[in-house]
Amino acid sequence: MSTIRITKQFNFETGHALYGYDGKCKNVHGHSYKLSVTVSGKPIKDNTNVKFGMVIDFGDLKKIVNEEIVDIFDHATVFNKNTPHVELAKELQARDHHVILVDYQPTSEMMVIDFAEKIKNRLPENIKLYSIKLQETDSSFAEWFASENK
Template identity: 50%
Template sequence: MTVIRLTKEFSFEAAHALDGYDGPCREVHGHSYRLFVTVRGVPQGDERSPKYGMVMDFGDLKRLVHEQIVSRLDHAFVLRRTAANETLLAALRLRFDRVVLVDYQPTCENMLADFARRLRGGLPAGVELHALKLHETAASYAEWYADDNADRL
């Protein structure tokens, strides 16, 4: 059987601050994120199936990524959950609705690990998450590969 990889691109706008960081990214700032999601599998071989010839319907992949990532983070401020941030969080929530707390430093790298965990459980049988690529800027991105993380999943 032929294994095929499918990739779909997504974009979202989000702000974050890197709590305790020793550079300019400790300040609140935003990115126009571009996320590439690649899955792999064998195309459906049953000619009677409405998914005949497909590894996965691109629309199903779009729904999953929007549900787990884009709708959650688009136009949000992502902040690490710490005791020191509780006062800031209370003030922000008086004014803004889209503040997302995470249990990790919201770096591009950590966001990818979170995205991988969120997406893997929603894929159809026989379809695997192969890779993720997240651009913070046009020239800066991080990548996650299933093969590199087989013992960490």
């Protein structure tokens, strides 16, 4: 049977700041992110299976991505914990803000790498992560492809 790719799209709002950056993005700001997750696999052949004909149930993929990314990053502010931004993060947390501290500069490029790892770890064995596209503005996005990251 043919290998098929399916894609599910997600939206979430996240703030961040890029420590040490020489432009406006050094300031805390936010984006309306659009995340596209593409997986590949073979449709289920067993006609007694309730998911007959599916590569993966879109609902199952949605559950994985929501639990690993959307529910965590939506309306959060992300900072690199290895920079002085950690002090700002502590202040925001003390004021009951949702802050995420990561081990990387929270650029779209680094976030998409993080997201790929989180999603890959949750997919069923027979389903492969094909690509992820993280769009931070109408004209700017980062992409991750499994074929380039073996």
